[in-house]
Amino acid sequence: xxxxxxxxxxxxILFSAHNASFGMDQIDIHGFISQGFIKSTGNDVLPxxxxxxxxxxxxxxxxxxxxxxxxxxxxxxxxxxxGDYGNDxxxxxxxxxxxxxxxxxxxxxxxxxxxxxxxxxxxxIASTRTFIMLPGIxxxxxxxxxxxxxxxxxxxxxxxxxxxxFSFGAIDNPSNYKDSFLFETxxxxxxxxxxxxxxxxxxxxxxxxxxxxxxxQNSTNIGLxxxxxxxxxxxxxxxxxxxxxxxxxxxxxxxxxxxNVVFEEISARVxxxxxxxxxxxxxxxxxxxxxxxxxxxxxxxxxYYTSITHRLNNLVELGVYYSELYPHYDDKDGxxxxxxxxxxxxxxxxxxxxxxxxxxxxxxxxxxxxVLDGAAFVPEVxxxxxxxxxxxxxxxxxxxxxxxxxxx
Amino acid sequence: xxxxxNRKIISFWAGILIFLSGVPAFCGEIHIIVNTSVPVSALSExxxxxxxxxxxxxxxxxxxxxxxIAPSLDLHDEFTLKYTRKSGSQFKSWWLQLVFSGEGVFxxxxxxxxxxxxxxxxxxxxxxxxxxxxxxxxxKTVVVYDKDQILKEFRNPNGTENE
Numbered sequence: 001x002x003x004x005x006x007x008x009x010x011x012x013i014l015f016s017a018h019n020a021s022f023g024m025d026q027i028d029i030h031g032f033i034s035q036g037f038i039k040s041t042g043n044d045v046l047p048x049x050x051x052x053x054x055x056x057x058x059x060x061x062x063x064x065x066x067x068x069x070x071x072x073x074x075x076x077x078x079x080x081x082x083g084d085y086g087n088d089x090x091x092x093x094x095x096x097x098x099x100x101x102x103x104x105x106x107x108x109x110x111x112x113x114x115x116x117x118x119x120x121x122x123x124x125i126a127s128t129r130t131f132i133m134l135p136g137i138x139x140x141x142x143x144x145x146x147x148x149x150x151x152x153x154x155x156x157x158x159x160x161x162x163x164x165x166f167s168f169g170a171i172d173n174p175s176n177y178k179d180s181f182l183f184e185t186x187x188x189x190x191x192x193x194x195x196x197x198x199x200x201x202x203x204x205x206x207x208x209x210x211x212x213x214x215x216x217q218n219s220t221n222i223g224l225x226x227x228x229x230x231x232x233x234x235x236x237x238x239x240x241x242x243x244x245x246x247x248x249x250x251x252x253x254x255x256x257x258x259x260n261v262v263f264e265e266i267s268a269r270v271x272x273x274x275x276x277x278x279x280x281x282x283x284x285x286x287x288x289x290x291x292x293x294x295x296x297x298x299x300x301x302x303x304y305y306t307s308i309t310h311r312l313n314n315l316v317e318l319g320v321y322y323s324e325l326y327p328h329y330d331d332k333d334g335x336x337x338x339x340x341x342x343x344x345x346x347x348x349x350x351x352x353x354x355x356x357x358x359x360x361x362x363x364x365x366x367x368x369x370x371v372l373d374g375a376a377f378v379p380e381v382x383x384x385x386x387x388x389x390x391x392x393x394x395x396x397x398x399x400x401x402x403x404x405x406x407x408x
Numbered sequence: 409x410x411x412x413x414n415r416k417i418i419s420f421w422a423g424i425l426i427f428l429s430g431v432p433a434f435c436g437e438i439h440i441i442v443n444t445s446v447p448v449s450a451l452s453e454x455x456x457x458x459x460x461x462x463x464x465x466x467x468x469x470x471x472x473x474x475x476x477i478a479p480s481l482d483l484h485d486e487f488t489l490k491y492t493r494k495s496g497s498q499f500k501s502w503w504l505q506l507v508f509s510g511e512g513v514f515x516x517x518x519x520x521x522x523x524x525x526x527x528x529x530x531x532x533x534x535x536x537x538x539x540x541x542x543x544x545x546x547x548k549t550v551v552v553y554d555k556d557q558i559l560k561e562f563r564n565p566n567g568t569e570n571e
Contacts, residue, residue, distance in 0.1 A: 157464065
Protein backbone atom coordinates (compact mmCIF):
# COMPACT_ATOMS: atom_id res chain seq x y z
CA UNK A 1 0.00 0.00 0.00
CA UNK A 2 2.68 2.47 1.05
CA UNK A 3 4.91 1.58 -1.87
CA UNK A 4 2.05 2.15 -4.26
CA UNK A 5 1.31 5.58 -2.82
CA UNK A 6 4.94 6.59 -2.91
CA UNK A 7 5.09 5.45 -6.52
CA UNK A 8 2.05 7.60 -7.34
CA UNK A 9 3.67 10.54 -5.60
CA UNK A 10 6.92 10.10 -7.51
CA UNK A 11 5.00 9.84 -10.77
CA UNK A 12 3.20 13.10 -10.04
CA ILE A 13 6.43 14.89 -9.15
CA LEU A 14 7.99 13.83 -12.41
CA PHE A 15 5.11 14.84 -14.62
CA SER A 16 3.55 17.76 -12.79
CA ALA A 17 3.39 21.36 -13.96
CA HIS A 18 2.47 24.22 -11.62
CA ASN A 19 -0.84 22.57 -11.04
CA ALA A 20 -1.15 19.35 -12.85
CA SER A 21 -4.28 18.25 -14.57
CA PHE A 22 -3.26 15.06 -16.38
CA GLY A 23 -5.95 15.77 -18.92
CA MET A 24 -8.58 15.62 -16.19
CA ASP A 25 -9.22 19.29 -15.69
CA GLN A 26 -11.69 18.56 -12.90
CA ILE A 27 -9.00 17.13 -10.63
CA ASP A 28 -6.47 19.48 -9.06
CA ILE A 29 -3.31 17.78 -7.87
CA HIS A 30 -0.86 19.51 -5.57
CA GLY A 31 2.05 18.21 -3.57
CA PHE A 32 5.09 19.10 -1.54
CA ILE A 33 8.32 17.53 -0.44
CA SER A 34 11.01 18.91 1.83
CA GLN A 35 14.31 17.78 3.27
CA GLY A 36 15.80 19.44 6.30
CA PHE A 37 19.09 19.37 8.15
CA ILE A 38 19.33 20.17 11.85
CA LYS A 39 22.31 20.76 14.09
CA SER A 40 22.06 21.79 17.70
CA THR A 41 24.53 22.65 20.42
CA GLY A 42 24.27 21.25 23.93
CA ASN A 43 20.86 19.59 23.72
CA ASP A 44 19.51 17.12 21.18
CA VAL A 45 16.27 18.09 19.42
CA LEU A 46 16.28 14.89 17.39
CA PRO A 47 18.44 11.84 18.21
CA UNK A 48 22.08 12.92 17.85
CA UNK A 49 21.15 16.29 16.37
CA UNK A 50 24.19 17.74 18.16
CA UNK A 51 26.14 15.83 15.50
CA UNK A 52 23.80 16.99 12.73
CA UNK A 53 20.79 15.06 11.43
CA UNK A 54 18.88 14.70 8.17
CA UNK A 55 15.97 12.91 9.87
CA UNK A 56 13.65 15.81 9.15
CA UNK A 57 11.57 15.53 6.01
CA UNK A 58 7.95 15.68 4.84
CA UNK A 59 6.09 14.78 1.70
CA UNK A 60 2.46 15.00 0.75
CA UNK A 61 0.13 14.97 -2.20
CA UNK A 62 -3.50 15.95 -2.50
CA UNK A 63 -6.30 15.47 -4.99
CA UNK A 64 -9.28 17.81 -5.10
CA UNK A 65 -12.23 17.86 -7.39
CA UNK A 66 -15.17 20.22 -7.74
CA UNK A 67 -17.97 17.72 -8.25
CA UNK A 68 -20.44 20.52 -8.96
CA UNK A 69 -20.49 24.28 -8.16
CA UNK A 70 -21.43 23.54 -4.55
CA UNK A 71 -19.66 20.25 -3.77
CA UNK A 72 -15.92 19.80 -3.41
CA UNK A 73 -14.17 16.58 -2.43
CA UNK A 74 -10.53 15.96 -1.71
CA UNK A 75 -7.91 13.91 0.09
CA UNK A 76 -4.28 14.36 1.07
CA UNK A 77 -1.69 11.69 1.80
CA UNK A 78 1.20 12.63 4.03
CA UNK A 79 4.41 11.10 5.33
CA UNK A 80 7.19 12.51 7.43
CA UNK A 81 10.29 11.64 9.36
CA UNK A 82 11.07 13.56 12.52
CA GLY A 83 13.78 11.77 14.44
CA ASP A 84 12.25 8.63 15.96
CA TYR A 85 8.74 9.58 14.83
CA GLY A 86 6.91 9.25 11.54
CA ASN A 87 9.55 7.17 9.79
CA ASP A 88 8.10 8.05 6.37
CA UNK A 89 4.92 6.04 6.90
CA UNK A 90 2.25 7.29 4.48
CA UNK A 91 -1.01 8.26 6.20
CA UNK A 92 -4.26 9.86 5.21
CA UNK A 93 -3.81 13.48 6.31
CA UNK A 94 -7.27 14.75 5.45
CA UNK A 95 -10.17 13.59 3.30
CA UNK A 96 -13.55 15.23 3.28
CA UNK A 97 -16.53 16.38 1.26
CA UNK A 98 -17.40 20.07 1.50
CA UNK A 99 -20.79 21.37 0.45
CA UNK A 100 -21.27 25.14 0.05
CA UNK A 101 -24.95 25.87 0.50
CA UNK A 102 -24.38 29.62 0.52
CA UNK A 103 -21.31 31.76 1.16
CA UNK A 104 -22.38 31.98 4.80
CA UNK A 105 -22.98 28.25 5.28
CA UNK A 106 -21.02 25.29 4.12
CA UNK A 107 -20.93 21.86 5.68
CA UNK A 108 -18.25 19.23 5.56
CA UNK A 109 -17.77 15.68 6.72
CA UNK A 110 -14.76 13.41 6.92
CA UNK A 111 -11.29 13.69 8.31
CA UNK A 112 -10.29 17.35 8.72
CA UNK A 113 -7.31 19.36 9.90
CA UNK A 114 -7.58 20.95 13.35
CA UNK A 115 -7.63 24.74 13.34
CA UNK A 116 -5.50 26.19 16.12
CA UNK A 117 -3.92 29.58 15.67
CA UNK A 118 -2.86 30.89 12.28
CA UNK A 119 -0.64 28.04 11.17
CA UNK A 120 -1.59 24.71 12.79
CA UNK A 121 -3.53 23.38 9.83
CA UNK A 122 -0.52 23.92 7.55
CA UNK A 123 2.21 23.22 10.14
CA UNK A 124 3.77 20.37 8.15
CA ILE A 125 4.26 22.35 4.94
CA ALA A 126 7.41 24.45 5.09
CA SER A 127 6.74 26.28 1.83
CA THR A 128 3.64 27.98 3.24
CA ARG A 129 5.61 30.14 5.67
CA THR A 130 8.89 31.91 6.29
CA PHE A 131 10.16 29.90 9.25
CA ILE A 132 11.32 26.27 9.41
CA MET A 133 10.49 25.62 13.07
CA LEU A 134 7.26 27.19 14.27
CA PRO A 135 7.09 29.14 17.55
CA GLY A 136 6.27 27.54 20.91
CA ILE A 137 2.49 27.67 20.59
CA UNK A 138 2.80 25.05 17.83
CA UNK A 139 4.59 22.63 20.16
CA UNK A 140 6.02 19.78 18.13
CA UNK A 141 5.58 17.58 21.19
CA UNK A 142 1.80 17.90 21.02
CA UNK A 143 1.47 17.56 17.25
CA UNK A 144 -0.28 14.19 17.48
CA UNK A 145 -3.21 15.76 19.33
CA UNK A 146 -3.63 18.68 16.98
CA UNK A 147 -3.05 17.12 13.61
CA UNK A 148 -6.53 16.02 12.60
CA UNK A 149 -10.03 15.07 13.64
CA UNK A 150 -12.80 12.96 12.16
CA UNK A 151 -16.32 14.35 12.25
CA UNK A 152 -18.62 16.98 10.77
CA UNK A 153 -18.30 20.73 10.53
CA UNK A 154 -19.92 23.96 9.40
CA UNK A 155 -18.19 27.04 8.03
CA UNK A 156 -19.00 30.24 6.22
CA UNK A 157 -18.29 33.87 5.47
CA UNK A 158 -20.34 36.48 7.31
CA UNK A 159 -20.81 40.22 6.70
CA UNK A 160 -18.19 42.76 7.82
CA UNK A 161 -15.27 40.43 7.14
CA UNK A 162 -16.15 37.73 9.68
CA UNK A 163 -15.87 34.03 8.99
CA UNK A 164 -16.23 30.96 11.16
CA UNK A 165 -15.61 27.25 11.41
CA PHE A 166 -17.15 24.77 13.81
CA SER A 167 -16.25 21.07 13.86
CA PHE A 168 -17.29 18.28 16.11
CA GLY A 169 -16.02 14.72 16.21
CA ALA A 170 -13.10 12.78 17.61
CA ILE A 171 -9.38 13.27 17.37
CA ASP A 172 -8.17 10.80 14.82
CA ASN A 173 -4.53 10.42 14.08
CA PRO A 174 -3.76 7.47 11.85
CA SER A 175 -0.19 7.19 13.06
CA ASN A 176 0.52 5.10 16.13
CA TYR A 177 -0.10 7.18 19.23
CA LYS A 178 1.96 4.91 21.39
CA ASP A 179 5.03 5.79 19.32
CA SER A 180 4.56 9.53 19.73
CA PHE A 181 6.65 11.66 22.06
CA LEU A 182 3.48 12.67 23.90
CA PHE A 183 2.59 9.13 24.93
CA GLU A 184 6.01 7.55 24.86
CA THR A 185 7.80 10.11 27.02
CA UNK A 186 5.78 13.07 28.22
CA UNK A 187 2.80 11.19 29.63
CA UNK A 188 4.94 8.58 31.47
CA UNK A 189 7.10 11.36 32.89
CA UNK A 190 4.06 13.27 34.14
CA UNK A 191 2.55 10.00 35.40
CA UNK A 192 5.70 9.20 37.39
CA UNK A 193 5.75 12.70 38.90
CA UNK A 194 2.08 12.54 39.91
CA UNK A 195 2.35 8.98 41.23
CA UNK A 196 5.42 9.90 43.26
CA UNK A 197 3.60 12.84 44.76
CA UNK A 198 0.59 10.70 45.68
CA UNK A 199 2.58 7.83 47.16
CA UNK A 200 5.48 9.70 48.71
CA UNK A 201 7.93 7.61 46.66
CA UNK A 202 10.54 8.88 44.22
CA UNK A 203 9.65 9.23 40.49
CA UNK A 204 12.47 6.78 39.77
CA UNK A 205 10.57 4.10 41.75
CA UNK A 206 8.09 4.00 38.84
CA UNK A 207 9.62 2.29 35.84
CA UNK A 208 8.67 0.76 32.49
CA UNK A 209 5.72 3.17 32.17
CA UNK A 210 3.90 2.79 28.86
CA UNK A 211 0.40 3.41 27.51
CA UNK A 212 -1.44 0.21 26.56
CA UNK A 213 -4.29 2.01 24.84
CA UNK A 214 -5.41 5.53 24.01
CA UNK A 215 -9.01 6.48 23.34
CA UNK A 216 -10.13 9.95 22.24
CA GLN A 217 -13.69 11.22 22.53
CA ASN A 218 -15.73 14.36 21.95
CA SER A 219 -13.41 16.72 20.20
CA THR A 220 -14.65 20.23 19.42
CA ASN A 221 -12.92 22.78 17.22
CA ILE A 222 -14.16 26.36 16.83
CA GLY A 223 -12.57 29.20 14.88
CA LEU A 224 -13.72 32.78 14.45
CA UNK A 225 -11.87 35.07 12.05
CA UNK A 226 -12.15 38.75 11.28
CA UNK A 227 -10.61 40.43 8.25
CA UNK A 228 -10.87 44.04 9.39
CA UNK A 229 -11.73 46.99 7.14
CA UNK A 230 -8.05 47.94 7.42
CA UNK A 231 -6.69 45.90 4.54
CA UNK A 232 -4.09 43.38 5.69
CA UNK A 233 -5.17 43.32 9.35
CA UNK A 234 -6.88 40.19 10.58
CA UNK A 235 -7.72 38.69 13.94
CA UNK A 236 -8.64 35.15 14.87
CA UNK A 237 -9.67 33.18 17.91
CA UNK A 238 -9.59 29.38 17.90
CA UNK A 239 -10.60 26.82 20.47
CA UNK A 240 -9.98 23.10 20.48
CA UNK A 241 -10.98 20.69 23.24
CA UNK A 242 -10.98 16.95 23.63
CA UNK A 243 -11.22 14.16 26.17
CA UNK A 244 -9.01 11.09 26.36
CA UNK A 245 -8.64 7.86 28.28
CA UNK A 246 -5.42 5.91 28.51
CA UNK A 247 -4.55 2.67 30.20
CA UNK A 248 -1.06 2.92 31.63
CA UNK A 249 1.11 -0.09 32.50
CA UNK A 250 4.00 0.47 34.92
CA UNK A 251 6.12 -1.10 37.60
CA UNK A 252 6.19 0.32 41.12
CA UNK A 253 9.39 -0.86 42.83
CA UNK A 254 9.39 -3.81 40.44
CA UNK A 255 5.72 -4.77 40.92
CA UNK A 256 3.76 -4.67 37.63
CA UNK A 257 0.51 -2.65 37.77
CA UNK A 258 -1.96 -0.92 35.45
CA UNK A 259 -3.93 2.29 35.94
CA ASN A 260 -6.59 4.09 33.92
CA VAL A 261 -5.87 7.77 33.40
CA VAL A 262 -8.85 9.83 32.27
CA PHE A 263 -8.11 13.28 30.87
CA GLU A 264 -11.39 15.08 31.49
CA GLU A 265 -10.20 18.11 29.59
CA ILE A 266 -7.40 18.79 27.15
CA SER A 267 -7.87 22.08 25.34
CA ALA A 268 -6.10 24.93 23.58
CA ARG A 269 -7.30 28.50 23.21
CA VAL A 270 -5.41 30.75 20.83
CA UNK A 271 -5.94 34.40 19.96
CA UNK A 272 -4.03 35.81 17.00
CA UNK A 273 -3.46 39.07 15.17
CA UNK A 274 -1.67 39.50 11.86
CA UNK A 275 -0.96 42.64 9.88
CA UNK A 276 0.50 42.65 6.37
CA UNK A 277 1.70 45.88 4.78
CA UNK A 278 4.28 46.72 2.11
CA UNK A 279 5.71 43.17 1.95
CA UNK A 280 5.99 43.06 5.74
CA UNK A 281 3.91 40.84 8.00
CA UNK A 282 3.72 41.16 11.77
CA UNK A 283 2.01 38.42 13.78
CA UNK A 284 1.26 38.04 17.47
CA UNK A 285 -0.33 34.92 19.00
CA UNK A 286 -1.16 33.85 22.53
CA UNK A 287 -2.11 30.34 23.62
CA UNK A 288 -3.20 28.77 26.86
CA UNK A 289 -3.78 25.05 27.03
CA UNK A 290 -5.45 23.81 30.22
CA UNK A 291 -5.68 20.09 30.92
CA UNK A 292 -6.34 17.86 33.83
CA UNK A 293 -6.60 14.18 34.58
CA UNK A 294 -9.28 12.87 36.90
CA UNK A 295 -8.15 13.22 40.50
CA UNK A 296 -5.27 15.51 39.59
CA UNK A 297 -4.99 19.31 39.91
CA UNK A 298 -5.68 21.36 36.81
CA UNK A 299 -2.62 22.44 34.84
CA UNK A 300 -2.13 24.98 32.10
CA UNK A 301 0.48 25.37 29.40
CA UNK A 302 1.07 28.93 28.23
CA UNK A 303 2.89 30.23 25.18
CA TYR A 304 3.09 33.39 23.11
CA TYR A 305 5.24 34.92 20.42
CA THR A 306 5.62 37.84 18.10
CA SER A 307 7.10 37.58 14.61
CA ILE A 308 7.98 39.88 11.79
CA THR A 309 8.78 38.89 8.23
CA HIS A 310 9.82 41.12 5.39
CA ARG A 311 10.01 40.31 1.70
CA LEU A 312 13.04 42.11 0.24
CA ASN A 313 12.42 41.04 -3.36
CA ASN A 314 11.26 38.04 -5.35
CA LEU A 315 14.24 36.06 -4.11
CA VAL A 316 14.80 36.91 -0.45
CA GLU A 317 12.57 37.08 2.63
CA LEU A 318 13.78 37.70 6.17
CA GLY A 319 12.03 36.70 9.36
CA VAL A 320 12.52 36.85 13.10
CA TYR A 321 10.39 35.79 16.04
CA TYR A 322 10.63 35.69 19.79
CA SER A 323 8.65 33.01 21.57
CA GLU A 324 8.13 31.94 25.18
CA LEU A 325 6.68 28.62 26.31
CA TYR A 326 5.80 27.56 29.85
CA PRO A 327 4.58 24.01 30.63
CA HIS A 328 3.36 25.21 34.05
CA TYR A 329 1.47 28.48 33.88
CA ASP A 330 1.70 29.00 37.65
CA ASP A 331 5.32 27.92 38.06
CA LYS A 332 7.16 29.62 35.25
CA ASP A 333 10.60 29.57 36.82
CA GLY A 334 10.35 26.01 38.12
CA UNK A 335 10.85 27.15 41.69
CA UNK A 336 8.14 24.86 43.01
CA UNK A 337 9.75 21.82 41.34
CA UNK A 338 6.41 20.08 41.58
CA UNK A 339 6.71 17.05 39.39
CA UNK A 340 10.36 16.34 39.15
CA UNK A 341 11.75 18.06 36.05
CA UNK A 342 14.78 20.22 36.59
CA UNK A 343 14.24 23.93 36.55
CA UNK A 344 15.19 24.84 32.99
CA UNK A 345 12.68 22.33 31.65
CA UNK A 346 10.06 24.74 32.99
CA UNK A 347 10.46 27.23 30.15
CA UNK A 348 11.70 27.71 26.63
CA UNK A 349 12.55 31.19 25.37
CA UNK A 350 13.41 31.14 21.71
CA UNK A 351 14.84 33.87 19.48
CA UNK A 352 14.64 32.71 15.87
CA UNK A 353 16.04 34.33 12.73
CA UNK A 354 15.46 33.07 9.20
CA UNK A 355 16.39 33.77 5.61
CA UNK A 356 14.12 32.30 2.95
CA UNK A 357 15.21 32.07 -0.69
CA UNK A 358 12.55 31.53 -3.35
CA UNK A 359 14.86 29.91 -5.86
CA UNK A 360 12.02 29.49 -8.33
CA UNK A 361 8.23 29.37 -8.26
CA UNK A 362 8.40 25.82 -6.89
CA UNK A 363 11.70 25.58 -5.02
CA UNK A 364 12.41 27.23 -1.66
CA UNK A 365 15.55 27.10 0.46
CA UNK A 366 15.72 28.33 4.06
CA UNK A 367 18.43 28.91 6.62
CA UNK A 368 17.48 29.40 10.25
CA UNK A 369 19.06 29.89 13.65
CA UNK A 370 17.62 29.70 17.16
CA VAL A 371 19.08 31.06 20.38
CA LEU A 372 17.37 29.30 23.27
CA ASP A 373 17.09 29.63 27.00
CA GLY A 374 15.46 26.54 28.53
CA ALA A 375 14.38 23.23 27.01
CA ALA A 376 10.67 22.83 27.80
CA PHE A 377 9.00 20.12 25.69
CA VAL A 378 12.17 19.28 23.73
CA PRO A 379 11.70 15.53 23.06
CA GLU A 380 15.24 14.24 23.32
CA VAL A 381 15.98 16.28 26.45
CA UNK A 382 12.91 14.80 28.13
CA UNK A 383 13.82 11.31 26.99
CA UNK A 384 17.25 11.58 28.59
CA UNK A 385 15.79 13.12 31.70
CA UNK A 386 13.17 10.38 32.09
CA UNK A 387 15.94 7.76 32.16
CA UNK A 388 17.90 9.27 35.02
CA UNK A 389 15.83 12.05 36.61
CA UNK A 390 18.97 14.12 36.80
CA UNK A 391 19.98 17.27 34.98
CA UNK A 392 20.88 16.78 31.33
CA UNK A 393 22.18 19.36 28.90
CA UNK A 394 22.78 23.06 29.22
CA UNK A 395 20.19 25.77 29.82
CA UNK A 396 21.50 28.03 27.02
CA UNK A 397 21.85 26.45 23.60
CA UNK A 398 21.37 26.95 19.86
CA UNK A 399 19.74 25.23 16.92
CA UNK A 400 20.75 25.66 13.26
CA UNK A 401 18.57 24.44 10.42
CA UNK A 402 18.50 24.32 6.63
CA UNK A 403 15.59 23.14 4.54
CA UNK A 404 14.96 22.67 0.85
CA UNK A 405 11.32 22.43 -0.24
CA UNK A 406 9.47 21.80 -3.45
CA UNK A 407 5.76 22.34 -3.91
CA UNK A 408 3.50 22.30 -6.92
CA UNK B 409 40.99 57.11 1.03
CA UNK B 410 39.14 55.00 3.55
CA UNK B 411 38.26 51.77 1.75
CA UNK B 412 34.70 52.02 2.99
CA UNK B 413 34.23 55.07 0.71
CA ASN B 414 35.82 53.40 -2.28
CA ARG B 415 33.70 54.19 -5.37
CA LYS B 416 33.56 50.55 -6.46
CA ILE B 417 32.39 49.47 -3.02
CA ILE B 418 29.73 52.22 -2.96
CA SER B 419 28.54 51.13 -6.42
CA PHE B 420 28.42 47.53 -5.28
CA TRP B 421 26.29 48.29 -2.22
CA ALA B 422 24.08 50.67 -4.22
CA GLY B 423 23.48 47.84 -6.67
CA ILE B 424 22.66 45.47 -3.81
CA LEU B 425 20.19 48.01 -2.36
CA ILE B 426 18.46 48.46 -5.72
CA PHE B 427 18.36 44.69 -6.12
CA LEU B 428 16.82 44.26 -2.68
CA SER B 429 14.40 47.14 -2.91
CA GLY B 430 11.84 45.00 -4.71
CA VAL B 431 10.33 47.77 -6.82
CA PRO B 432 7.51 46.22 -8.88
CA ALA B 433 8.41 46.07 -12.55
CA PHE B 434 4.86 46.69 -13.77
CA CYS B 435 3.37 50.11 -13.05
CA GLY B 436 0.47 50.38 -15.50
CA GLU B 437 -3.30 50.12 -15.18
CA ILE B 438 -4.88 46.81 -14.20
CA HIS B 439 -8.19 45.83 -15.79
CA ILE B 440 -10.41 43.22 -14.16
CA ILE B 441 -12.08 40.81 -16.58
CA VAL B 442 -14.80 38.25 -15.94
CA ASN B 443 -16.54 35.51 -17.89
CA THR B 444 -19.56 36.81 -19.80
CA SER B 445 -21.82 34.58 -17.65
CA VAL B 446 -20.88 36.48 -14.48
CA PRO B 447 -23.91 38.55 -13.42
CA VAL B 448 -22.03 41.65 -12.27
CA SER B 449 -20.63 44.59 -14.16
CA ALA B 450 -18.82 46.27 -11.25
CA LEU B 451 -16.79 45.14 -8.25
CA SER B 452 -15.29 46.92 -5.27
CA GLU B 453 -11.61 46.58 -4.42
CA UNK B 454 -12.63 44.74 -1.24
CA UNK B 455 -14.64 42.22 -3.26
CA UNK B 456 -11.67 41.58 -5.55
CA UNK B 457 -9.49 41.08 -2.48
CA UNK B 458 -12.02 38.66 -0.96
CA UNK B 459 -12.22 36.69 -4.21
CA UNK B 460 -8.46 36.42 -4.54
CA UNK B 461 -7.82 35.36 -0.95
CA UNK B 462 -10.57 32.74 -1.15
CA UNK B 463 -13.09 34.47 1.12
CA UNK B 464 -15.73 35.21 -1.51
CA UNK B 465 -16.52 32.01 -3.33
CA UNK B 466 -19.88 32.56 -5.04
CA UNK B 467 -21.22 35.06 -7.58
CA UNK B 468 -24.82 36.18 -7.20
CA UNK B 469 -27.04 33.27 -8.20
CA UNK B 470 -24.73 30.74 -6.48
CA UNK B 471 -22.34 30.44 -9.40
CA UNK B 472 -18.87 29.33 -8.28
CA UNK B 473 -16.13 31.97 -8.62
CA UNK B 474 -13.06 30.68 -10.44
CA UNK B 475 -10.12 33.07 -10.06
CA UNK B 476 -7.35 32.91 -12.65
CA ILE B 477 -3.79 34.15 -12.07
CA ALA B 478 -0.65 34.51 -14.18
CA PRO B 479 2.14 34.18 -11.62
CA SER B 480 4.96 34.39 -14.14
CA LEU B 481 4.03 37.95 -15.18
CA ASP B 482 5.16 41.16 -13.48
CA LEU B 483 1.53 42.21 -13.65
CA HIS B 484 0.72 39.45 -11.14
CA ASP B 485 2.88 40.93 -8.37
CA GLU B 486 1.41 44.35 -8.98
CA PHE B 487 -2.10 42.90 -8.89
CA THR B 488 -1.61 40.92 -5.66
CA LEU B 489 0.04 43.87 -3.93
CA LYS B 490 -2.69 46.29 -4.96
CA TYR B 491 -5.70 44.12 -4.25
CA THR B 492 -4.63 41.64 -1.56
CA ARG B 493 -1.80 43.58 0.12
CA LYS B 494 0.40 40.54 -0.41
CA SER B 495 3.51 40.19 -2.52
CA GLY B 496 3.43 37.49 -5.21
CA SER B 497 5.31 35.16 -2.88
CA GLN B 498 3.06 35.89 0.12
CA PHE B 499 0.04 35.36 -2.12
CA LYS B 500 1.34 31.95 -3.16
CA SER B 501 2.12 30.99 0.45
CA TRP B 502 -1.38 32.03 1.48
CA TRP B 503 -2.95 29.81 -1.15
CA LEU B 504 -0.66 26.87 -0.39
CA GLN B 505 -1.83 27.10 3.23
CA LEU B 506 -5.42 26.80 2.04
CA VAL B 507 -4.71 24.07 -0.51
CA PHE B 508 -2.64 21.81 1.75
CA SER B 509 -5.06 22.12 4.66
CA GLY B 510 -8.01 21.30 2.40
CA GLU B 511 -9.58 24.74 2.80
CA GLY B 512 -9.45 25.83 -0.82
CA VAL B 513 -8.66 25.11 -4.44
CA PHE B 514 -5.67 26.92 -5.95
CA UNK B 515 -6.61 29.54 -8.59
CA UNK B 516 -6.31 28.43 -12.19
CA UNK B 517 -3.00 29.52 -13.65
CA UNK B 518 -2.18 31.07 -17.02
CA UNK B 519 1.22 31.54 -18.59
CA UNK B 520 0.43 34.77 -20.46
CA UNK B 521 -2.18 37.50 -20.67
CA UNK B 522 -3.54 35.88 -23.82
CA UNK B 523 -3.99 32.59 -21.98
CA UNK B 524 -5.54 34.49 -19.06
CA UNK B 525 -8.27 35.81 -21.37
CA UNK B 526 -8.80 32.34 -22.80
CA UNK B 527 -9.13 30.74 -19.36
CA UNK B 528 -11.49 33.42 -18.05
CA UNK B 529 -13.66 32.94 -21.12
CA UNK B 530 -13.46 29.16 -20.75
CA UNK B 531 -14.55 28.90 -17.09
CA UNK B 532 -18.06 29.94 -16.17
CA UNK B 533 -17.59 32.16 -13.13
CA UNK B 534 -14.02 32.97 -14.21
CA UNK B 535 -12.28 36.20 -13.18
CA UNK B 536 -8.84 37.49 -14.09
CA UNK B 537 -6.82 40.60 -14.83
CA UNK B 538 -5.16 42.25 -17.78
CA UNK B 539 -2.78 45.12 -18.44
CA UNK B 540 -4.82 46.22 -21.45
CA UNK B 541 -8.51 46.83 -21.90
CA UNK B 542 -9.93 43.71 -23.54
CA UNK B 543 -12.22 44.39 -26.46
CA UNK B 544 -13.76 41.02 -27.20
CA UNK B 545 -17.02 39.20 -26.71
CA UNK B 546 -15.17 36.36 -24.94
CA UNK B 547 -14.92 38.24 -21.62
CA LYS B 548 -16.15 41.48 -20.16
CA THR B 549 -14.26 44.15 -18.29
CA VAL B 550 -15.83 45.20 -14.99
CA VAL B 551 -15.77 48.63 -13.40
CA VAL B 552 -13.78 48.71 -10.15
CA TYR B 553 -14.76 51.01 -7.30
CA ASP B 554 -12.51 51.69 -4.38
CA LYS B 555 -15.42 52.11 -1.97
CA ASP B 556 -18.11 49.50 -1.26
CA GLN B 557 -20.77 52.18 -0.71
CA ILE B 558 -20.36 53.71 -4.17
CA LEU B 559 -20.64 50.21 -5.63
CA LYS B 560 -23.89 49.58 -3.77
CA GLU B 561 -25.35 52.79 -5.18
CA PHE B 562 -24.14 51.83 -8.64
CA ARG B 563 -25.70 48.37 -8.39
CA ASN B 564 -29.01 49.32 -6.92
CA PRO B 565 -30.13 52.74 -8.09
CA ASN B 566 -33.45 51.08 -8.80
CA GLY B 567 -32.67 47.63 -7.49
CA THR B 568 -31.73 46.53 -11.00
CA GLU B 569 -28.64 44.44 -10.25
CA ASN B 570 -28.44 41.53 -7.83
CA GLU B 571 -26.02 41.62 -4.93
